[in-house]
Amino acid sequence: MTGAKDNAVTALPPRLSIQKQHESIDARLEGFTLKVHSGASLADIVDAMRDLLVDMSMHFGYEESLMEVGRHGEFDHHRSQHLAMMTELGLLLDRLEAADEIGSALLRDIDFLYMLYQRHVEFSDSKLDAWLAANFAV
Numbered sequence: 768m769t770g771a772k773d774n775a776v777t778a779l780p781p782r783l784s785i786q787k788q789h790e791s792i793d794a795r796l797e798g799f800t801l802k803v804h805s806g807a808s809l810a811d812i813v814d815a816m817r818d819l820l821v822d823m824s825m826h827f828g829y830e831e832s833l834m835e836v837g838r839h840g841e842f843d844h845h846r847s848q849h850l851a852m853m854t855e856l857g858l859l860l861d862r863l864e865a866a867d868e869i870g871s872a873l874l875r876d877i878d879f880l881y882m883l884y885q886r887h888v889e890f891s892d893s894k895l896d897a898w899l900a901a902n903f904a905v
């Protein structure tokens with residue numbers, strides 16, 4: 768899932784690369800929530816969650832590297848949102864790995880994290896996109 772594909776994506780200009788990464792994560796998140804809500808096995812869900820964590824970690828790292836290099840004014844704030852999401856995702860993975868079944872509490876928390884990620888893209892990443900447009904060639 769990583770490797771050649773991600774190298775190809777990060778070889779694109781920054782804004783385009785981030786857009787492609789968001790599309791890829793959106794597709795993976797949709798597939799993940801579909802799995803969760805359609806009664807997939809816990810093992811499948813845990814595998815999908817691990818893949819999601821790797822993709823998101825790489826994506827967040829890429830955004831942070833651009834912000835750090837370009838001295839983005841909201842770097843610390845933006846990174847703290849990434850860290851909070853990765854922490855929550857990690858805790859969720861721990862709970863999934865320890866679970867016997869997907870209960871309502873896990874379903875609710877998965878949906879909440881999905882919403883949190885979408886809000887992050889909608890607000891913080893859109894500000895990042897505007898900053899990239901002003902500071903990097905597209």
Ligand SMILES: [Fe+2]
Nearest residue numbers: 830845891892
């Ligand atoms: Fe971000």
Ligand SMILES: [Fe+2]
Nearest residue numbers: 826830888892
């Ligand atoms: Fe992002």
